[in-house]
Amino acid sequence: MFTDERSKTIIFVAHCILNQNSISDGTATYPGPIKEIMNLLCISDVGIVQMPCPELLCLGLDRGNSDGSDCPILKENTRIRMMMSRRSATSKIKQLVQHLIFQISEYRNYGFDIRGIVGVNRSPSCGVDTTSKNNQEIEGQGVFIEALRKELKKKQNPCENCRN
Numbered sequence: 001m002f003t004d005e006r007s008k009t010i011i012f013v014a015h016c017i018l019n020q021n022s023i024s025d026g027t028a029t030y031p032g033p034i035k036e037i038m039n040l041l042c043i044s045d046v047g048i049v050q051m052p053c054p055e056l057l058c059l060g061l062d063r064g065n066s067d068g069s070d071c072p073i074l075k076e077n078t079r080i081r082m083m084m085s086r087r088s089a090t091s092k093i094k095q096l097v098q099h100l101i102f103q104i105s106e107y108r109n110y111g112f113d114i115r116g117i118v119g120v121n122r123s124p125s126c127g128v129d130t131t132s133k134n135n136q137e138i139e140g141q142g143v144f145i146e147a148l149r150k151e152l153k154k155k156q157n158p159c160e161n162c163r164n
Contacts, residue, residue, distance in 0.1 A: 015053035026069030054144040058089040077132030081124030
């Protein structure tokens with residue numbers, strides 16, 4: 001099965017890497033995709049799976065910051081993290097994680113090589129090594145990446161190349 005020209009190599013990428021329009025007002029650093037990352041992925045011939053934006057799906061596009069770009073990024077990210085920690089958001093995050101686990105499992109079951117999951121440091125949701133908390137960038141994961149990692153560990157990590 002799948003003996004055509006596809007690479008059978010997949011990478012999962014945070015939504016905002018492909019679409020900066022999805023993030024909180026005042027935090028975008030690119031007009032659309034992050035081109036340097038996109039170019040790297042394109043020349044690598046990997047299939048790109050855009051993960052859902054948990055903040056957009058939980059909080060909407062207008063995240064309620066009337067100060068917008070006048071608000072320091074770490075302060076805004078801390079505010080977003082607090083909103084993403086509410087019960088309604090954590091319930092939605094669990095659903096989003098389950099959808100990703102299904103996709104990862106499907107690819108693995110058919111012999112695809114999952115190269116990894118790319119998040120965005122400092123993000124309150126998709127931070128991998130750092131996140132925002134208490135108006136600071138701290139070591140740790142964003143709420144979405146943390147939930148995904150926990151679920152991957154439970155499932156005996158079907159994504160072998162993802163860091164634990």
